[in-house]
Amino acid sequence: MSLRFSRTVTLGLGLVLTPVLAWAQAAPPSPTGRPAAKAAAQAAAQVEKPTSIKIVLYPAAEPKPALKYQLLPPLLERRPGNAAVHYGKVKSEQNPFFGASELQQKIADWGTVPLDKFPKEEARKALRVDSIFKTLERAARCETCDWDLPIREEEFFWILLPEVQESRSFGRLLAAKARLQMADGQYDEAVRTLQTGYALGRHMGQGPTLINGLVGIAICGIMSHQVRDLMQQPGAPNLYWALSNLPRPLVDMRPGFEAEMFMLYLSHPELRDLEHKDYPPQYWQQLLDKMVERMQLWGDGRSSPELERLTGTAMVLRGYPMAKRALIAWGRKPGEVEAMPVAQVIMLYTMRTYDELRDDTFKWFALPAWEARRGLDKAEEDLKKAIVEGREVLPIGALLLPAVRNAGIAGARIDREIAVLRILEALRLHGAAHDGRLPDKLSDVTEAPIPNDPVTGKEFLYKKTGDTAVLDAQAPSGHSPQSFNWLPYEIKFAAKGKRP
Numbered sequence: 001m002s003l004r005f006s007r008t009v010t011l012g013l014g015l016v017l018t019p020v021l022a023w024a025q026a027a028p029p030s031p032t033g034r035p036a037a038k039a040a041a042q043a044a045a046q047v048e049k050p051t052s053i054k055i056v057l058y059p060a061a062e063p064k065p066a067l068k069y070q071l072l073p074p075l076l077e078r079r080p081g082n083a084a085v086h087y088g089k090v091k092s093e094q095n096p097f098f099g100a101s102e103l104q105q106k107i108a109d110w111g112t113v114p115l116d117k118f119p120k121e122e123a124r125k126a127l128r129v130d131s132i133f134k135t136l137e138r139a140a141r142c143e144t145c146d147w148d149l150p151i152r153e154e155e156f157f158w159i160l161l162p163e164v165q166e167s168r169s170f171g172r173l174l175a176a177k178a179r180l181q182m183a184d185g186q187y188d189e190a191v192r193t194l195q196t197g198y199a200l201g202r203h204m205g206q207g208p209t210l211i212n213g214l215v216g217i218a219i220c221g222i223m224s225h226q227v228r229d230l231m232q233q234p235g236a237p238n239l240y241w242a243l244s245n246l247p248r249p250l251v252d253m254r255p256g257f258e259a260e261m262f263m264l265y266l267s268h269p270e271l272r273d274l275e276h277k278d279y280p281p282q283y284w285q286q287l288l289d290k291m292v293e294r295m296q297l298w299g300d301g302r303s304s305p306e307l308e309r310l311t312g313t314a315m316v317l318r319g320y321p322m323a324k325r326a327l328i329a330w331g332r333k334p335g336e337v338e339a340m341p342v343a344q345v346i347m348l349y350t351m352r353t354y355d356e357l358r359d360d361t362f363k364w365f366a367l368p369a370w371e372a373r374r375g376l377d378k379a380e381e382d383l384k385k386a387i388v389e390g391r392e393v394l395p396i397g398a399l400l401l402p403a404v405r406n407a408g409i410a411g412a413r414i415d416r417e418i419a420v421l422r423i424l425e426a427l428r429l430h431g432a433a434h435d436g437r438l439p440d441k442l443s444d445v446t447e448a449p450i451p452n453d454p455v456t457g458k459e460f461l462y463k464k465t466g467d468t469a470v471l472d473a474q475a476p477s478g479h480s481p482q483s484f485n486w487l488p489y490e491i492k493f494a495a496k497g498k499r500p
Contacts, residue, residue, distance in 0.1 A: 052470070055424060055491045057231060059431030060238040062447075069191050069242040071198050071227070073141045083203045084147050084163070086139035091166050094132050098169055111175035111222060115229060118183040127177055133196075136170060140199035147207040151259055156267040157298060164215050167204045171197060171219035178226045187236050190226070197223040198246070205251035210407045213256040217414045220250055224417045231424055234494070238432075240425035240448050243418055248454070250418060253365070253411045260404060261362045264354070264396065268294075274351050284343035288316075291350070291394055298399050316346055319393030323349035350394045357383055357397035361404055369412030370457030376405050415454040416473075420489065422451055423460065423471060427491065436493050438469045468492050 063069060091098050098104065103126060110123055149159055174197040181190035198220055205216025227243070230236050265272050270287065279287075292315070323345045327337045330352070337345060361379040364372040380402075385391075387398045429447035430439050442450045442462045452459055453473050461472040471489040 050487060052488045052490045055228070055232065055489050056494050057424065057428050057431065057491065058234045058236070058494050059436050060231075060236065060425075060428045061432040062240060062429060063237050066241050067245065069188075069237055069239055071191070071195055071223075071239065071242045071246055072202070073195050073199055077141050078143050079141055081142040081144070083139040083142035083145035083199075086135055086142065087163065087167065087170070087200075087203070090132055090135050090139075090170060093135070094129060097129055097132070098166075104169065104172075107176045108172045110179055111172055112225070113179070115179065115183050115233070118179060120180060120183050123176060123180045127173075127180060132173070133177065133193075136174065136200065137196050139203070140196040142203075145203035145206050147212070149208055151208055151266050156259070156263040159209075161207075161209070161211060164204070164207075164211055167200060167215060167219065170200055171222050174200065175222045175226055178223075179229075182226070182230055182233060182236075185233075185235070187230065187233070190230060191237070191239070191242075194223050194226060194230075197226075198250075202247075202251055205253070206255060208255045208259040210253070210256040210260050210404070213251055213253040214407060214410055216251040217410050220414050221417060224414070224421060227421055228424070231421070231428065238425050238428050240422055240429060243422045243425060244448075246418055248415055248418075249411050250414050251411060253407065256407070257362065257365050257404075261358065264400070271347075271351060274348055279344070281341040281343070284341045284347060287347050288343040288394075291347070291396070295394060295396065295399060315393055316342060318390070319346060319349070322390075323393055326352075346393050350392065350396065353386075353392055354396045357386060357392075358401060361401055365408050368457065369409060369455050370453075372408065373456075376408065380405055409455070412455045419451040419454055420460075420471065422448075424489075424491070426450060427469075431493055436496060438464055438467070438491065438493060440464050 106122075106126070110118065113119070147163060149161075151159065174193055178190045178193040178197070181187070181193060201216045201219035201223065203216070204219060205213045207213075207216075227239060231239065259266065268290075320342055324337050326349050327345060328334050340348075360382060361376065364375040364379065367375075383397060383401055387395065392398060423442070426445050426448045427438060430445045431437060433447060439445050441464070442460070450460075456474055458474045461470075461474060463470050463472075469491045471491060473486050473488075475486075
């Protein structure tokens with residue numbers, strides 16, 4: 001796997017460039033007219049989508065001591081060392097295990113199988129790979145994790161990321177083990193396995209690409225799903241303070257955002273500070289030709305000298321007058337601009353415009369999600385407008401920026417999952433102190449603080465009707481709850497003496 005093929009930003013780039021680049025092809029005919037495909041589409045449409053997440057809890061007081069449980073390896077267990085080295089050993093020592101595709105699919109499925117239907121004996125036999133779990137534990141308890149990606153030595157877009165795909169397998173494996181332990185009633189052991197899983201997600205997120213961060217978030221999300229099921233088991237410990245002690249953000253996206261912000265200059269250092277460079281005309285032309293070639297490769301992976309000449313000529317003819325006017329408006333003298341080689345005018349305008357579009361998006365990632373959302377919405381609209389109006393001569397921003405906004409929201413979503421889990425555990429604390437009853441309103445919970453929604457900065461909505469409560473989220477302005485991956489929670493306490 002490389003960044004070129006794994007980054008979601010590369011999807012659909014041909015559509016972005018269609019108005020400008022000559023190589024766009026017509027889409028193939030839709031197959032939905034065929035009877036079989038039409039029937040399949042109709043059947044899929046009839047599948048009932050869930051409208052809520054149903055939760056059945058057991059009251060549970062806080063453990064004694066309160067911080068008995070931790071969801072990341074505690075200080076006394078951490079040790080010096082680079083976790084990436086140990087993660088690299090996991091698959092290399094067990095290639096046959098990870099190469100068994102049918103078994104790996106089963107392991108992935110076990111992560112969501114209801115615990116009362118969990119195939120314990122089959123899973124117990126399959127998961128007898130102690131060396132894998134010991135190595136993962138050792139890695140998770142390292143104090144540092146440096147993936148040592150060659151972001152300054154190789155073109156950023158073509159860096160291979162095999163460790164990303166491998167980490168997904170590790171996360172699914174840990175989830176299956178935790179689920180087996182829960183099914184066996186070994187709750188303390190399950191918490192330790194989840195420690196390893198959350199540490200894996202955070203370690204993966206320390207890689208200097210957005211892919212690292214997003215995969216780290218996905219792994220932590222898998223672990224949070226297991227925590228949600230753990231708290232629905234009779235006798236499971238209350239993890240309110242363990243969840244509250246997780247760092248916020250759970251996965252730090254800043255390393256990925258920083259590298260993404262400068263990815264073009266990491267790959268092509270010759271583009272830095274062009275406004276202060278005095279190159280001969282032929283070198284400016286080489287720069288222009290190289291960027292046209294690179295854009296074709298970023299878009300659909302195809303390139304040819306004839307296509308490059310055609311595309312480059314079309315871009316220059318369309319954009320040169322606009323670029324000249326802009327350079328003069330930015331403070332250069334008209335005579336100076338007229339004397340510049342055409343390629344220099346195009347490149348100076350291109351990089352200045354790209355930097356402006358890029359910064360108008362990236363500046364918002366320094367703020368909490370609820371503060372940044374409106375600005376990110378506007379930056380997205382401005383980028384779309386720039387694309388439609390042809391503001392870019394070489395549409396680098398159109399190629400590289402559209403998917404970045406969604407990556408920023410993903411970090412807040414995983415923190416929202418943790419906030420919801422904290423509320424569920426706070427309800428269990430309340431239930432333990434109030435004879436298994438849900439509070440009439442969240443402000444009635446005095447056993448522990450109730451967090452706000454990290455996505456919106458607002459309070460969660462809570463409504464109790466009879467013996468059921470609904471926990472909902474307020475949608476950001478201009479958005480529906482579904483548009484930001486939210487389903488309300490229907491919460492009940494289990495009947496006394498009965499399993500859910």
